[in-house]
Amino acid sequence: MISDERLDELRLSGDLVRVVRDGLESNDIIGFVVAWDPQHVIIRRRNRRVVKLDRNYSYQLKSEPRVSPIEP
Numbered sequence: 689m690i691s692d693e694r695l696d697e698l699r700l701s702g703d704l705v706r707v708v709r710d711g712l713e714s715n716d717i718i719g720f721v722v723a724w725d726p727q728h729v730i731i732r733r734r735n736r737r738v739v740k741l742d743r744n745y746s747y748q749l750k751s752e753p754r755v756s757p758i759e760p
Contacts, residue, residue, distance in 0.1 A: 689743045689744050690729070690743055690747045692724070694747070695721055695724050695729065695747075698721040698747070698749075699720075699721040699722070699723075702720060703720075703749055703750070703751070704718055704719065704720065704749070704750035704751070705718070705719065705720070705721060705731070705747055705748065705749060705750060706718050706747075706748045706749070706750045706754060707719075707729075707731060707741055707745050707746070707747055707748075708745065708746040708748060708754065708755070708756060708757055709741075709745050709746075710757075710758065711756050711757075711758040713754060716754070717731055717733065717739055717741065718733065718734070718750055719731040719732050719733040719734060719739070720732045721747075722738065724743065726743075727742065727743060728740050728741060728742060728743060729741050729742075729743055729747070745757075
């Protein structure tokens, strides 16, 4: 689970994040961290729609190479 401190860093920096939900890259969510609570994170996508995601997903910087949580 991602920490509150890391989420705050991502929100303040304004960097794009990649939320890896499974092994398929096409299912990734890319956007900006907007808010969070103990169980969820709200991501604003580039088309300005917001998505409420579980905090247990893998949150990575978009500028870094993708790391899948499921090793093939």
